[in-house]
Amino acid sequence: MSLAASSHDQRFGLSRVAVLPGPLALDGSATLSPLEIAYETYGTLDADAGNAILVCHALTGDHHVASAHPRTGKPGWWQRMVGPGKPIDTDRFFVVCANVLGSCMGSSGPASIDPRTARAWGMTFPVITIRDMVRAQGLLLDYLGIGRLAAVVGGSMGGMQALSWAATYPERVASAVVIASTARHTAQNIAFHEVGRQAVMADPNWHGGDYYGGEAPARGLAVARMAAHITYLSEAGLTEKFGRRLQAREAKTFGFDADFQVESYLRHQGLSFTDRFDANSYLYITRAMDYYDLAEEHGGRLANAFNAATRFCLVSFDTDWLYPTAESRAIVQALNAAGAPVSFVELSSPYGHDAFLLESPELDRIVAGFLRA
Amino acid sequence: MSLAASSHDQRFGLSRVAVLPGPLALDGSATLSPLEIAYETYGTLDADAGNAILVCHALTGDHHVASAHPRTGKPGWWQRMVGPGKPIDTDRFFVVCANVLGSCMGSSGPASIDPRTARAWGMTFPVITIRDMVRAQGLLLDYLGIGRLAAVVGGSMGGMQALSWAATYPERVASAVVIASTARHTAQNIAFHEVGRQAVMADPNWHGGDYYGGEAPARGLAVARMAAHITYLSEAGLTEKFGRRLQAREAKTFGFDADFQVESYLRHQGLSFTDRFDANSYLYITRAMDYYDLAEEHGGRLANAFNAATRFCLVSFDTDWLYPTAESRAIVQALNAAGAPVSFVELSSPYGHDAFLLESPELDRIVAGFLRA
Known part of the structure; x- marks a missing residue:
């Protein structure tokens, strides 16, 4: 295991790559050992490690949630949501964002070098699932000394990870914020x-x-x-x-x-x-997103995926036709059936699915309020 | 001009290619001369040529509306709608269906031979519009001795042509049936x-x-x-x-x-x-479909495209998200403003835009009733 600061300048946030020995047993039955997870942290971890929030990114996102993208120089993808005094308040919380397994921003994926061949994995990289991404994040949290998350937060595929976190490690998740997301990929x-x-x-x-x-x-x-x-x-x-x-x-x-x-x-x-x-x-x-079906992983009944250990906040957008409000409602019903505390709001926005990444004072208020509670 | 029967067997319908001398002046300012239009006819033209119905096909359709496709052997794409005793009754009407200009089933298009070079046009074929397709059909009807259509009928891009027919040659169109269509292509x-x-x-x-x-x-x-x-x-x-x-x-x-x-x-x-x-x-x-905006061709006001000379029937499907019901409603409002008689129905179907091609007894009843009136 090594903690090596990445070479690019960071005025806010600390970007590193964790080399984790694993082994990580994947849903597809392959095993990764070792694996690398690139991540960025913001704020300070409390002595009891009780103030950690994991932010999960979407399909083409990365761990630079609130600091400039090293390649494009653009601001972090959720800079308006994460920072001092912002809804996910880094004065209060220790925020971790990790590049998902399978991606290409520093975490192990098809573009990484396969240690057995010393060449890029390419299509020999094992097919992974959303739950595999979550398991890799679990190893990262172990490595960072974080047992239980104050919250896991994500939109779109980030929301899938948040749900999968609550389903896979309920004892490690005090609360989950799931925005513009779904419990399974539909045929469309x-x-x-x-x-x-x-x-x-x-x-x-x-x-x-x-x-x-x-x-x-x-x-x-x-x-x-x-x-x-x-x-x-x-x-x-x-x-x-x-x-x-x-x-x-x-x-x-x-x-x-x-x-x-x-x-x-x-x-x-x-x-x-x-x-x-x-x-x-x-x-x-x-592929991981298409394979994702939380009910299927739990005997075909979505409510079986959840228990009352985690508190949930769900948000959908009325013009999101990728993961429409009905998908969030189905999750809320399952959470109700499982006895999990849940608040749910459908917000109005003209911007469709992308709304979760854009300026939205209502969303900010909801996330801030939920995390304060 | 020549009337040459195509080589494939036809048990029903007569498939030919008309070589029209033109010139056809196109919206993009180029001129086609001569041009070929492949078409198929069903039924018998009355002595006064007053019983002709033009059926217009969609993007990837063809003129084999009610007879087998010569290449795939599949039944005609609207066999359930066109035939003896069917909603578009070939015992009563003389039905013409022409392959649109720009297509590849026998009408002039980029795969045709440019007579100037004796090679396929490819991308030197002029860019065309929906109105150009309609103008080419106008030349075909001249050639067939059809002055005024009892009706022009089409779904999807066929509906765009039906609307464009009424707007371009109102005196030649007694009635128009426009199914699952729109008066302009949206950004999406x-x-x-x-x-x-x-x-x-x-x-x-x-x-x-x-x-x-x-x-x-x-x-x-x-x-x-x-x-x-x-x-x-x-x-x-x-x-x-x-x-x-x-x-x-x-x-x-x-x-x-x-x-x-x-x-x-x-x-x-x-x-x-x-x-x-x-x-x-x-x-x-x-490209022709994307360029299509009937209001734009008429001073920015859709009602200007129409007059009271033509009787209209519009049908939309509630699950069609390509050309949703709102698009049909906008046309109905413009027709009302223009004083054109119009009936409009939104049908319920689980099948989205494709519903107009599928079994739909309600649609059959609406089309048959409108054409009988």
């Missing part, structure tokens, strides 16, 4: 992810995942990101933001360049994504 | 099409559209079709049809094969599409 969710995977795999640069050192399957990954990005936004939000407005041109070009602003925006989203994300990681993490 | 509609186009263009076999005689960009086109196909189905319909059911396996494989039935279904949809459709045609027709 799987379908969109499968389009993305097929787009990556159709790129001749993918080479069965063995592209490290060569050209990456950037065009396929960009198409995957474009398709996914549409599901993060509401129809009304897209209309408000772009409508049918043309690019800086007087009229249609009667060609195939990006005539409409929405085309140009999507192309930019696709291309810029490929600079910061590994295509194989995209395959692995979407 | 454009976004999904742009993903598809980028998937095609990302395929190295696309070669800037110059792939005829070589390998076609089938993988890119399959991804495009997969993405589009999701938008044709409702979330509830996908759940009912597939849910999270696995392929004929006991358990997850923890790999990247099609584990879920919905993955296998989508892959099949994508692959089988590439056998019957030209990738460049897909680019051109999606």
Whole structure:
């Protein structure tokens, strides 16, 4: 085990990579040993280690929740939520955010070196699940000396991890905040992810995942990101933001360049994504999300996943069609059946699924209030 | 001009290709001369040519509305709607269905031979609009000696053509049936099409559209079709049809094969599409749909597109999220403002946008009743 500070400057937050000996037994029956988990911490851990909050990131997120992304220089993805005096208050809590297993920002994943071969894993990396991500985070918390979390908080795939934390280690989770999330991937969710995977795999640069050192399957990954990005936004939000407005041109070009602003925006989203994300990681993490079905892991009954040990806060957004409010309601019903204390709010927003990442004073108030309680 | 029966057997319907001298002046300012339009007819034209109905097909449809597809051998795409004693009754009406301009089933499009170069047009084919498709159909009707249509009928992009017919040639359209359609493509509609186009263009076999005689960009086109196909189905319909059911396996494989039935279904949809459709045609027709905004063509006010000369019937489906009921309602309001007689029904169906192609006794009754009136 080693604690090595990463090389980039941090004005706020401490970014490190933990090398954990494991072994980590995965749902797919493979074992990882050792494994690396990149993480960032904010604030100070109390002497009794009782003030820790784990923040879980979404599909393409990372551990830089409240500090600049080392590659893009952009602010942390939840900077408005995590910090001194913010809803997840780092003056009070010790906040940990870890790059998920399978990702490409420092944690073990397909782009990492397989110690047995001294080459990148590629598609020989074992297929993982959301619960495997949670188990890896469990090892990280052991390593950090944190037994029980004051809270686990996450939106989207982060919310899946928060739910899986409560289901897998109920004694380690005092409370869980689950935002814009779901207890299982539906056929439509799987379908969109499968389009993305097929787009990556159709790129001749993918080479069965063995592209490290060569050209990456950037065009396929960009198409995957474009398709996914549409599901993060509401129809009304897209209309408000772009409508049918043309690019800086007087009229249609009667060609195939990006005539409409929405085309140009999507192309930019696709291309810029490929600079910061590994295509194989995209395959692995979407697969983990598609495999995710909390009820299935508990005898087909979602209520069996939970007990009264953990206090829950659920939030959905009315225009989120990726994980609509009905998915949150199903979780609330299961929590009620399990006797777990739960508060639930559906917020109104024009921005669809992405709303959890955007300015939302109501969400801030809900999270702050719940964590204060 | 020539009337040449196509070579394949027809037990019902007469399939031909009309070579029209044009010139056809296009919205993008290019001119086509001559142009070919493949079409099929059913029933007998009255002596006064007053019993003609034009059926307009959707994005990937064809003129074989009620007879077997020559390549796949499958039944006509609206066989349940068109035929003797059916809602569009060929004992009474002379039904014409034409392959749209820009398509690849016999009408002029990017896969056709450019007479100037004796090579396939590819991306030198002019960009077309829905109105251009309608103008080409107008030339076909001239050629067939049909002045005024008893009705123009279409679903999805076929509905766009029906609306454009009423707006462009109101004196030639006694009535119009517009099913599961819209008066303009929204930002979200454009976004999904742009993903598809980028998937095609990302395929190295696309070669800037110059792939005829070589390998076609089938993988890119399959991804495009997969993405589009999701938008044709409702979330509830996908759940009912597939849910999270696995392929004929006991358990997850923890790999990247099609584990879920919905993955296998989508892959099949994508692959089988590439056998019957030209990738460049897909680019051109999606572009035409994205350019489509009937209000924009009429001074920004949709009501200006219509007058009282045509009688309208609109039908939407409650689970259609591609062209939701609100889009039909906006058309109905514009028709009301224009003083055009209109009936409108929202039907309930679990099947989303695709419902207009599926068994629907209510839809049959509505269409039959409207055409009888």
